[in-house]
Amino acid sequence: MAASCSLVCCGEERDSDKAVLVRFSNGTPRNADRLDFTLYKNVDEVNPRKKSKRILVSETDRLSYVGNNFGAGSLKCNSLCKYYVGVLNKQTMQMEMHNAQLFNMQPVIPGEMEESEKPQDIKTYRDKVDSLIEAFGTNKQKRALTSRRLNQVAGDTLQHAVAKAANTVIDQKGLEALQQEVDETELQGDLASHLPPCNANADKRENVYPFDDLLSPVDYDALEQAGSKMAALTPEELQKMRDDGGCLCVVRHLENLPTTGEEREKMARCAFYLSMLLKLSRQKSINRKFGLEEGCPRNVQNKLLRTFTVETFNNGRVQNTVSTSMRAKIAAHCLALLLHMGHMTADLTLLHRDLGITEARVIEIAKSMGLTLIKPPRAKADEALLREEHRQATLALPLVKYDQFTERRKRKKMH
Structure with missing residues (x-):
C-alpha cells in the first residue's frame, strides 16, 4: 500500500522567501547542480513599483546569464498566474507549498549590451521626407527645406528669448505682484x-x-x-x-x-x-x-x-x-x-x-x-484745517449711468 502524504500551507510569505524557478532561453545546461545563482533586490522598498523588482544572475565557465521580473525581457506569466512549488518531507510525509516566481535566464555576451543600450534615432515621417529631399530633391525643394529650417531655428530662438524675459520680469517684480x-x-x-x-x-x-x-x-x-x-x-x-x-x-x-x-x-x-x-x-x-x-x-x-x-x-x-x-x-x-x-x-x-x-x-x-x-461743500481756509x-x-432715481473713460493713444505719422 502506497504511503499517503498531506499538504501543509505555509501561509503568507515575504518576497524574499519565495521559491525561484528558472529556465534558460538557449537550452538546458549540462551541469545544472554546479551553477551558482545570486538574487538581487531593489534597495527602494518604500516605492510600491520598485520594491518587488528582482534580478537573478548565474555564471558558468563559458557564459553568464541574467534574468529579471521587470522590463521588456520579463515573463508576462508572473502577472497573469500564480505558481507554487511543493517540497516533500519524507520523514513526516508532509508537502509544504511555497510561492514561486519564474525567471527567464538569457545569456549575456560581452560587448553586445553596450550597443543595445545606445538610444536609437527614431525618425518621424517629416524627417524621412527631409532626408529624401536632401538626397534627391530639386533645387526649389532644397531651398524651401533650408528656409523652413531657418524659420524653425528663429522660432526656437524667439521662444527662448521670451521665456528668458518672462523669468527676468518674475525675478524683478515677484510672482505675487504680477498675479x-x-x-x-x-x-x-x-x-x-x-x-x-x-x-x-x-x-x-x-x-x-x-x-x-x-x-x-x-x-x-x-x-x-x-x-x-x-x-x-x-x-x-x-x-x-x-x-x-x-x-x-x-x-x-x-x-x-x-x-x-x-x-x-x-x-x-x-x-x-x-x-x-x-x-x-x-x-x-x-x-x-x-x-x-x-x-x-x-x-x-x-x-x-x-x-x-x-x-x-x-x-x-x-x-x-x-x-x-x-x-x-x-x-x-x-x-x-x-x-x-x-x-x-x-x-x-x-x-x-x-x-x-x-x-x-x-x-x-x-x-x-x-x-x-x-x-x-467748500469751506473757508480756517474751517478746512479743522474739518x-x-x-x-x-442713491437717487433714476440711477446715474457714467461713461467709461478709455484712453486713446495717438498714432504716429509715418514720414
Missing part, C-alpha cells in the same frame, strides 16, 4: 459681475438693492444675539474701538443708534454683519474659526466663506482665500448695506479706510452701482 496686476486688470472689465443684485426699474430707492438679497431673513434672525451685544456697547468701549483702529463705519453707526424699537435692533445686526465683512476684506487666507470668537453664527460664517472667498489648494489642503476680485465684491456689498443703514447715503471716505483700498477704487465701485456722488472733507454717495 495681483493680472487680477486688477481682469477686475476692470469684470466689476459688474461682483455687484449685489440690482433692480434698476424699482419705484422706491430701498428696492433698488433689496435688503433681503444682502442679508437673508434666516441670517438676519440668526444675528439676534450678536446684534444685542453690539447695541450694548458703552461709549467708552466704542471710543476704545476707534482708538484701536477699528471699523470707523461701524463705530459711527453704533454711536447714532436709535434709542428703542425695531430700527435699533436692525441697525445693530447690520453693524455686526458689516464688521464681519470688513474684517474679511483685510485678510488673505481664512480658516474655519473665522468670526466664531466674535459670536458670528455658523450659517452666517458659511455664507461669508461661500460668497466672498475662493477655494484654493495649498499642500494638499483646501484653503479659503480672498482675491482682488472678491475684495471688490465685499466693497460693493458693504456700500449697499451702508445705504440701507444711512438712509440711502454712504460715506466713501470711511469705507475705503476700513477696507484698506484706495478712495478711487471705492468711487469706481460707487459709479458702477449707479450712485450719485456728493461733493463736499476733514469726506466723499459721500447717495
Whole structure:
C-alpha cells in the first residue's frame, strides 16, 4: 500500500522567501547542480513599483546569464498566474507549498549590451521626407527645406528669448505682484459681475438693492444675539474701538443708534454683519474659526466663506482665500448695506479706510452701482484745517449711468 502524504500551507510569505524557478532561453545546461545563482533586490522598498523588482544572475565557465521580473525581457506569466512549488518531507510525509516566481535566464555576451543600450534615432515621417529631399530633391525643394529650417531655428530662438524675459520680469517684480496686476486688470472689465443684485426699474430707492438679497431673513434672525451685544456697547468701549483702529463705519453707526424699537435692533445686526465683512476684506487666507470668537453664527460664517472667498489648494489642503476680485465684491456689498443703514447715503471716505483700498477704487465701485456722488461743500481756509472733507454717495432715481473713460493713444505719422 502506497504511503499517503498531506499538504501543509505555509501561509503568507515575504518576497524574499519565495521559491525561484528558472529556465534558460538557449537550452538546458549540462551541469545544472554546479551553477551558482545570486538574487538581487531593489534597495527602494518604500516605492510600491520598485520594491518587488528582482534580478537573478548565474555564471558558468563559458557564459553568464541574467534574468529579471521587470522590463521588456520579463515573463508576462508572473502577472497573469500564480505558481507554487511543493517540497516533500519524507520523514513526516508532509508537502509544504511555497510561492514561486519564474525567471527567464538569457545569456549575456560581452560587448553586445553596450550597443543595445545606445538610444536609437527614431525618425518621424517629416524627417524621412527631409532626408529624401536632401538626397534627391530639386533645387526649389532644397531651398524651401533650408528656409523652413531657418524659420524653425528663429522660432526656437524667439521662444527662448521670451521665456528668458518672462523669468527676468518674475525675478524683478515677484510672482505675487504680477498675479495681483493680472487680477486688477481682469477686475476692470469684470466689476459688474461682483455687484449685489440690482433692480434698476424699482419705484422706491430701498428696492433698488433689496435688503433681503444682502442679508437673508434666516441670517438676519440668526444675528439676534450678536446684534444685542453690539447695541450694548458703552461709549467708552466704542471710543476704545476707534482708538484701536477699528471699523470707523461701524463705530459711527453704533454711536447714532436709535434709542428703542425695531430700527435699533436692525441697525445693530447690520453693524455686526458689516464688521464681519470688513474684517474679511483685510485678510488673505481664512480658516474655519473665522468670526466664531466674535459670536458670528455658523450659517452666517458659511455664507461669508461661500460668497466672498475662493477655494484654493495649498499642500494638499483646501484653503479659503480672498482675491482682488472678491475684495471688490465685499466693497460693493458693504456700500449697499451702508445705504440701507444711512438712509440711502454712504460715506466713501470711511469705507475705503476700513477696507484698506484706495478712495478711487471705492468711487469706481460707487459709479458702477449707479450712485450719485456728493461733493463736499467748500469751506473757508480756517474751517478746512479743522474739518476733514469726506466723499459721500447717495442713491437717487433714476440711477446715474457714467461713461467709461478709455484712453486713446495717438498714432504716429509715418514720414
